[in-house]
Amino acid sequence: MSSKLAKIEKRTAYLLILPSVLLVFSIILFPIFSNIWISFKNVELKDLRIPEPRAKKLVKSIKDTPNKIKVIYKLRNSSLTQEITNVKFKDKYPDNIEPTNLDKRCEFKRKSLLCELGNWPKKYRENLEIVFQNTNNQEVSKKEIKSYNPKLSGKSQNILLTYEFTLNNFKKVIKDKAFIDLLSTTFYYTFFGTIGAIVFGILAAQMVNQKFFGRTFMRSVLLFPYVAPVVALAYTWELLLDPTSGTLNNLLINYQIIDGPINLLGQKYVTLNILGFDFKLRLALTTVIIFEIWRYFPLAFLFILARLQAVPKELYEAADVDGANPIQKFLNITLPQILAVISILFMIRFIWNFNKFEDIFLLTGGASGTRTLPINVYQQGFSIGDIGMGSAVSIVIVVFLLIFMFIYFKLLGKRVDEN
Amino acid sequence: MKIKNILTYCFISSLFLFSLICIWKILVTLQGIELINFNFNKLFIFGIILCVINLLIGKKFNLNIKLIILALLFSIFDYFISINLPIWYSFGIFLISLFFFNTIKNYDKNFLSKNHSSQKLFFNFLTLFGITLFSFVILFPFYMMLVTSFKTQALLLLNPLDFSINFAQGLPELFKSYFVVFKDYNFGRYMLTSTIVSLGTVVITLIFAIPAAYAVARLNFFGKNFLSTSILIIYLFPAIVLVIPLYTIFSQLGLRNSIEGLLIVYTATTLPVAIYMLQGYFKSIPKELEEAGIIDGQNWLGIIFKIILPLSLPAISSVALYVFMIAWNEFLFSLMFLDRPNTFTLSRAIQFLNIGAETPRQYLMAGSVVVTLPILIIFVYFEKYLVSGLTAGSVKG
Numbered sequence: 001m002s003s004k005l006a007k008i009e010k011r012t013a014y015l016l017i018l019p020s021v022l023l024v025f026s027i028i029l030f031p032i033f034s035n036i037w038i039s040f041k042n043v044e045l046k047d048l049r050i051p052e053p054r055a056k057k058l059v060k061s062i063k064d065t066p067n068k069i070k071v072i073y074k075l076r077n078s079s080l081t082q083e084i085t086n087v088k089f090k091d092k093y094p095d096n097i098e099p100t101n102l103d104k105r106c107e108f109k110r111k112s113l114l115c116e117l118g119n120w121p122k123k124y125r126e127n128l129e130i131v132f133q134n135t136n137n138q139e140v141s142k143k144e145i146k147s148y149n150p151k152l153s154g155k156s157q158n159i160l161l162t163y164e165f166t167l168n169n170f171k172k173v174i175k176d177k178a179f180i181d182l183l184s185t186t187f188y189y190t191f192f193g194t195i196g197a198i199v200f201g202i203l204a205a206q207m208v209n210q211k212f213f214g215r216t217f218m219r220s221v222l223l224f225p226y227v228a229p230v231v232a233l234a235y236t237w238e239l240l241l242d243p244t245s246g247t248l249n250n251l252l253i254n255y256q257i258i259d260g261p262i263n264l265l266g267q268k269y270v271t272l273n274i275l276g277f278d279f280k281l282r283l284a285l286t287t288v289i290i291f292e293i294w295r296y297f298p299l300a301f302l303f304i305l306a307r308l309q310a311v312p313k314e315l316y317e318a319a320d321v322d323g324a325n326p327i328q329k330f331l332n333i334t335l336p337q338i339l340a341v342i343s344i345l346f347m348i349r350f351i352w353n354f355n356k357f358e359d360i361f362l363l364t365g366g367a368s369g370t371r372t373l374p375i376n377v378y379q380q381g382f383s384i385g386d387i388g389m390g391s392a393v394s395i396v397i398v399v400f401l402l403i404f405m406f407i408y409f410k411l412l413g414k415r416v417d418e419n
Numbered sequence: 420m421k422i423k424n425i426l427t428y429c430f431i432s433s434l435f436l437f438s439l440i441c442i443w444k445i446l447v448t449l450q451g452i453e454l455i456n457f458n459f460n461k462l463f464i465f466g467i468i469l470c471v472i473n474l475l476i477g478k479k480f481n482l483n484i485k486l487i488i489l490a491l492l493f494s495i496f497d498y499f500i501s502i503n504l505p506i507w508y509s510f511g512i513f514l515i516s517l518f519f520f521n522t523i524k525n526y527d528k529n530f531l532s533k534n535h536s537s538q539k540l541f542f543n544f545l546t547l548f549g550i551t552l553f554s555f556v557i558l559f560p561f562y563m564m565l566v567t568s569f570k571t572q573a574l575l576l577l578n579p580l581d582f583s584i585n586f587a588q589g590l591p592e593l594f595k596s597y598f599v600v601f602k603d604y605n606f607g608r609y610m611l612t613s614t615i616v617s618l619g620t621v622v623i624t625l626i627f628a629i630p631a632a633y634a635v636a637r638l639n640f641f642g643k644n645f646l647s648t649s650i651l652i653i654y655l656f657p658a659i660v661l662v663i664p665l666y667t668i669f670s671q672l673g674l675r676n677s678i679e680g681l682l683i684v685y686t687a688t689t690l691p692v693a694i695y696m697l698q699g700y701f702k703s704i705p706k707e708l709e710e711a712g713i714i715d716g717q718n719w720l721g722i723i724f725k726i727i728l729p730l731s732l733p734a735i736s737s738v739a740l741y742v743f744m745i746a747w748n749e750f751l752f753s754l755m756f757l758d759r760p761n762t763f764t765l766s767r768a769i770q771f772l773n774i775g776a777e778t779p780r781q782y783l784m785a786g787s788v789v790v791t792l793p794i795l796i797i798f799v800y801f802e803k804y805l806v807s808g809l810t811a812g813s814v815k816g
Contacts, residue, residue, distance in 0.1 A: 010640045012634070013643075014634075019630075020631040020694060023686065023690060024691060028661060028688065030664075031661045034664040035663065043667075048667055203549060204549070204553060206546075207546050212550065218554065227744060228561075231770055231790065232786075232787035233560065235783055236563055237560060239780055247580065250579045254448060255455060302806065325538045326542045351657075355658075355659050357657075357751055358751055374659040377659055377662065377663065378662075381662070387663055387666075391664070397657075397660055398660050401655070401656070401660075
């Protein structure tokens with residue numbers, strides 16, 4: 001009895017999860033695997049269009065013979081690179097119409113014209129001319145003949161489905177001189193973006209955790225950058241930071257803080273002189289990181305605040321009795337309490353920042369030293385049009401991601417053990 | 420009373436006052452008023468003097484009268500060192516100094532002689548300063564977005580610092596950019612598309628996620644642990660590694676430039692987090708309720724619809740709002756999959772506006788306001804649900 005119930009339960013469970021599993025499998029897992037497939041192929045954006053046999057139908061009347069009509073099919077292979085094999089052609093005609101001259105490849109049966117046009121090489125073009133006549137010697141209606149559209153079919157090799165593989169994409173990715181630069185930019189961006197978001201998150205959470213007028217309002221406001229659409233925010237920042245008409249530069253010049261405008265998003269390096277030493281700062285990258293911090297510190301704030309509110313008040317009261325100062329209280333009570341949240345946050349944000357595409361894409365498009373791995377996927381795949389290369393870069397990302405996830409779950413497992 | 424404490428007090432207080440004044444001056448500058456100097460030296464020293472006076476008076480006086488007098492003194496001083504400024508500017512200075520002296524009115528010799536009072540002071544001001552600065556830094560871009568949409572290109576180029584709104588020109592003139600954006604740039608259509616896509620994603624995601632989450636939370640089956648771990652792992656996979664294969668597959672299937680394609684992708688990418696959030700909540704519902712349902716002769720479907728769903732309405736609203744937010748804000752897939760303007764979502768449309776040749780910036784900002792405002796209104800209105808969604812989702816983006 002109970003085993004029967006268990007069976008029913010099992011079956012119901014599979015039934016309930018099946019749709020989700022199928023959908024997620026086909027849209028997320030399958031693409032990740034096909035990434036591997038594509039990355040070993042030499043595919044370009046223009047190869048994605050499947051070659052099609054096409055026909056344009058022209059109908060012409062013949063002088064002095066209204067009962068006859070000439071039909072011209074302009075046939076062509078839509079692909080400039082691939083051949084189409086076994087092309088078949090079909091067109092319909094109204095009653096009482098018959099062809100007078102028929103191509104060898106065609107036959108006319110039951111009001112339809114059927115042709116076996118064989119193989120078409122790339123860029124193939126041909127004009128197929130057929131004269132039709134009305135069997136009752138009546139005038140042929142051009143309009144009626146025009147109203148039918150020919151149907152063509154043919155087989156072509158889908159470059160994605162062939163078994164030709166190459167290692168060139170990966171060779172190109174790794175041999176690329178810019179690859180090290182790409183990696184260092186990505187890690188620089190990811191690391192400082194994550195640390196910055198967490199530091200500001202802690203500061204904001206500390207602030208909001210105290211009682212003051214307008215605290216709930218403040219909490220909502222702090223989350224604004226996180227919930228608003230990235231497109232709107234990125235373009236607003238772009239306008240704010242614009243070197244000629246941007247508000248920030250004009251304000252700084254107005255108050256004589258800087259002499260001339262600084263192109264914060266378009267300048268790769270800026271040399272800072274601190275205590276007699278020259279520092280080269282990656283300016284555009286730093287600006288992008290600041291945007292990143294601005295946009296994502298709310299998340300850290302939200303998590304840390306939730307944790308802070310759960311810290312027992314007695315701990316602070318005890319510390320007050322012991323005469324601890326605010327810094328000691330923060331270091332000895334608050335920090336240990338939020339450390340677990342911070343480590344999880346760090347891993348999650350690190351993974352997400354590593355894959356961040358939109359923010360940089362919208363602010364700089366990857367120019368002036370802000371090209372990270374995800375930006376490179378887009379540029380390789382869609383700007384240059386080399387889908388295979390783009391996939392290879394995606395695979396590099398996935399490999400890094402798996403390493404991060406391994407560390408993350410190790411950490412998570414350790415925490416579970418501790419509890 | 421320690422010298423160190425007094426020095427910290429004077430220095431920090433005056434610096435805080437000065438930074439408040441700076442923010443006010445920046446805002447005033449953005450109203451098109453010429454102001455080229457923060458007057459750091461004068462204001463800072465006068466601030467210190469007033470802080471010392473405040474300390475010396477202590478509680479000998481009625482505190483309210485004290486703070487009004489000090490604030491007045493400060494405003495008058497500021498009025499004399501800055502020339503030709505409107506009266507509302509000085510009034511603002513007065514209000515700020517009133518607020519400032521209100522916060523320090525309780526400090527007297529006794530307070531400063533206590534242990535750690537300089538650190539306490541420092542952190543009090545740091546908090547106040549932090550709140551002011553954070554609000555300013557966060558709200559400023561939103562403010563710029565809104566105000567730019569009310570200006571015209573010519574005015575913006577004439578004086579890039581003048582963001583005053585001229586109400587005298589009448590509402591139609593003021594909202595001109597919005598009329599243009601909706602009429603000439605078809606934003607009504609894009610908004611409709613965005614709404615349909617976002618709501619559609621919410622509905623489909625819930626239809627898929629609720630049964631699956633129920634199964635994961637309640638039923639025993641082979642591979643359950645594996646499934647719950649994979650949900651988390653899949654959730655961490657970013658869109659950028661899916662883009663190329665999905666692009667190739669969708670191009671060959673003819674699903675690009677279609678709302679259906681977008682719906683499928685959005686649903687699949689939000690499903691893992693939706694299942695993850697829902698199953699956590701379902702687990703917290705007492706099992707006895709369901710057992711009562713089984714005794715009443717309900718089948719699984721009945722249990723989900725009649726017991727689980729009504730009880731988990733708050734969790735479902737969180738998930739729904741969260742999924743709506745993701746779908747509304749989504750950019751990467753809409754950039755990849757949509758190239759025909761008749762299928763654009765709002766985000767894609769704004770990006771298209773920006774790459775278009777020299778679109779006046781007020782239109783760009785009007786478009787940005789159009790895409791931002793709904794989500795902010797929803798956020799403020801349903802904050803409780805959305806915040807719990809954000810925390811439980813831990814979170815994408």
